[in-house]
Amino acid sequence: MTGADALVMPWVLVACSVLLGLAALGAIVRMVKGPALLDRVLASDVLLVVLSGALMVDMAANRHTNHVALIVGITLIGFVGSVTVARFVQDRRPR
Secondary structure (H helix, E strand, C coil), X not given: CCXXXXXXXXXXXXXXXXXXXXXXXXXXXXXXXXCCHHHHHHHHHHHHHHHHHHHHHHHHHHCCCCCHHHHHHHHHHXXXXXXXXXXXXXXXXXX
């Protein structure tokens, strides 16, 4: 990095870290307070997305692609978990 990139990149990393931290904090609060099971599941999905975003920021900052398989795994776990809980809740509803 040279020139303006070297001056801007640390500020961008700080901004991304703060925003991801606030999003994670909001998701954790929703997981604890959430009145319904679906609220907690949605909050866990958001937390997994925040974790994936943090890994992507790390890859962009350090210019590597070591975490790509981990990100794919995290997103697959989140998707399968959401679908499983949605089907579970759907089966429990009275007809």
